[in-house]
Each structure stands twice: as C-alpha cells, then as structure tokens.
Amino acid sequence: MNIAIRRSQTSDINVCARINYEAFKGISDRHCFPHTDFLTLELAAEITQFWIESPLFFGIVAESDGVVVGCGFMDERNPIRGIGPVSVDRTFQGKGTGRQIMKALLERGQDAVGIRLVQESFNMPSLSLYSSVGFEVKEPLLLVEGKFRSQPLSGVEVRPMGSEDVGECQALCNRVYGCDRTNEMKDALNFFSPLVASKQGRIVAYTCAVSAFGHSVAETEADMQALLLGAAAYSPGEALCFHLPVRYASLFRWCLQEGLRGLKPLAVMAIGEYRQPSGCYFPSSVY
Numbered sequence: 643m644n645i646a647i648r649r650s651q652t653s654d655i656n657v658c659a660r661i662n663y664e665a666f667k668g669i670s671d672r673h674c675f676p677h678t679d680f681l682t683l684e685l686a687a688e689i690t691q692f693w694i695e696s697p698l699f700f701g702i703v704a705e706s707d708g709v710v711v712g713c714g715f716m717d718e719r720n721p722i723r724g725i726g727p728v729s730v731d732r733t734f735q736g737k738g739t740g741r742q743i744m745k746a747l748l749e750r751g752q753d754a755v756g757i758r759l760v761q762e763s764f765n766m767p768s769l770s771l772y773s774s775v776g777f778e779v780k781e782p783l784l785l786v787e788g789k790f791r792s793q794p795l796s797g798v799e800v801r802p803m804g805s806e807d808v809g810e811c812q813a814l815c816n817r818v819y820g821c822d823r824t825n826e827m828k829d830a831l832n833f834f835s836p837l838v839a840s841k842q843g844r845i846v847a848y849t850c851a852v853s854a855f856g857h858s859v860a861e862t863e864a865d866m867q868a869l870l871l872g873a874a875a876y877s878p879g880e881a882l883c884f885h886l887p888v889r890y891a892s893l894f895r896w897c898l899q900e901g902l903r904g905l906k907p908l909a910v911m912a913i914g915e916y917r918q919p920s921g922c923y924f925p926s927s928v929y
C-alpha cells in the first residue's frame with residue numbers, strides 16, 4: 643500500500659477525530675472493555691483540535707491515494723517527548739500504516755533525550771509495533787476509576803496550584819521523576835484545574851489533572867492518598883480516573899478498599915533516558 647506522511651493541519655481535525663474515536667472504540671469493543679479513551683466523537687474532535695493546533699505538539703497524518711487513513715501525535719512540551727495517540731482507520735489496520743507513522747514520529751524525536759508512551763497492554767498490534775521499533779516496557783499500570791469513600795485527611799492542605807507553585811512542583815518532579823515537565827504544568831494552569839498538597843507550607847504532592855490528561859507526583863504514597871482525597875473533595879459526586887502503577891501494592895489495595903475499580907491494564911514504554919521514579923507518581927496518557 644502506498645502511504646504518504648505529512649504534517650497534520652486544521653482541515654484534518656474532523657477526519658483525525660473520527661479515526662481516533664473509531665480506532666480506540668474498536669480495540670476496546672474487541673476486548674469487551676467498557677472504557678474507551680475518547681468517550682464521544684465530540685470529545686475526540688475537541689482534543690484532536692488541540693493536538694493539531696498547539697505549536698507544542700507535532701502531528702502527522704498518513705494518506706493513501708490522498709485520503710487520510712491514520713494519524714499520530716507527539717507531545718513536545720518537555721525534553722522527554724511523549725507519543726500518542728497513534729491511530730489507523732479500522733479498515734486500513736494491519737497493512738503497515740502504523741509502522742510508517744511511528745517511524746516518522748521517531749525520526750522527529752531522534753535528538754530528544756528520551757521518548758515515552760502509554761500502551762494498552764492487551765493491544766497486541768501496538769505492543770508488537772512499539773517493541774519492534776525499540777520501546778521497552780518500564781511500568782505496568784492499571785487505569786482505575788471511582789469515588790473515594792474517605793474524607794480529606796487533616797494535616798495536609800490541598801489547594802489549587804498557582805503559577806508561583808510551578809518552580810516548587812518542578813523541583814518535586816525532578817526528585818521523584820527525574821525529568822522536566824514545567825511547560826506541562828503551565829499548560830495545566832490554562833486548561834485544567836491543577837492542585838497541590840502541602841504540609842506546613844511545603845508542597846509534597848501535585849497533580850496537573852486527576853485524569854489521563856495529566857500526571858501526578860508525590861513524595862510518598864501517603865502524600866498521594868492525601869492529594870487524591872483532597873482532589874475528590876474539589877469534584878464532589880464525580881468519579882476520578884487515573885493511571886495507577888500496580889507495583890505500588892499498598893496504594894493499590896487502599897484504592898480498592900476506597901471503592902475504586904480497575905478499567906484496563908496499560909504500561910509505560912520508553913526509548914532513551916529512563917530513571918525509575920523514586921517517590922510516587924501517576925503517569926498521564928503519554929508518561
């Protein structure tokens with residue numbers, strides 16, 4: 643099949659949104675997972691528009707005979723790049739398009755210190771494709787969702803993140819995660835409702851968004867619990883949803899006791915620089 647790769651543009655938003663929506667719904671349906679990353683076509687269009695129009699994201703489309711049959715995006719906000727999503731029209735899957743999209747994204751990111759992504763572990767085509775181009779599984783995850791039973795903890799203040807907190811949050815991110823995500827935090831201040839948890843005036847945890855759209859970092863599992871319960875109090879009645887590294891066994895058990903449920907297994911995969919996080923973190927949909 644003859645595939646041409648080019649940069650995505652505003653006129654591609656609708657077709658890419660449809661491909662993203664249908665491709666992800668297709669793989670979830672085939673495995674009987676109730677959860678899909680793009681809940682509705684409208685949501686897919688909104689997010690796809692952001693990826694295509696933001697100067698800090700690199701977007702490409704794959705064309706066959708002038709028709710867009712796939713797309714891929716790379717988050718370039720941080721020195722460590724993040725790939726995702728990569729989607730191919732359902733009727734074109736398994737014919738080499740995904741490999742060409744990945745090749746183009748890796749070429750674009752070749753000078754970065756590292757590239758990461760979050761892969762759905764049950765998805766054999768993507769696991770095989772990403773592994774074959776060099777990605778290695780680093781962190782098994784579970785997407786969990788639910789409403790917490792407990793009330794916020796005393797002794798820890800959870801409050802909205804302000805622009806003046808970004809430096810302290812980045813210092814925490816460096817200690818725990820070993821990487822720079824400053825631009826992402828600044829973006830979160832514009833698009834989400836990021837929070838920090840502080841003890842005696844010192845920030846011990848933060849979240850860009852308690853969802854797949856943002857990452858969260860904490861010094862300890864206990865600090866992450868305090869952040870989660872505080873975040874829940876900011877969205878009363880709403881279920882929270884996040885990527886939980888399953889090696890945090892006691893935190894996982896606590897989430898289960900709190901009434902959360904697992905939705906699907908995933909994994910962080912990486913190429914290049916990778917340091918095992920030393921505190922507690924929840925990755926976003928890229929890392």
Ligand SMILES: CC(C)(COP(=O)(O)OP(=O)(O)OC[C@H]1O[C@@H](n2cnc3c(N)ncnc32)[C@H](O)[C@@H]1OP(=O)(O)O)[C@@H](O)C(=O)NCCC(=O)NCCS
Pocket residue numbers: 665666669727728729730731734735736737738739740741742760761762765766767768770771
């Ligand atoms: C994942 C996706 C982007 C891949 O695109 P694609 O065009 O179907 O993939 P390609 O045909 O280029 O490559 C798939 C590779 O996986 C291999 N593969 C597929 N199933 C496999 C399996 N069970 N075991 C081993 N290899 C497998 C194929 O043989 C192929 O490798 P090859 O090039 O060496 O033959 C596409 O299937 C898709 O859009 N899926 C739905 C959305 C999605 O899951 N996105 C990724 C999110 S994690």
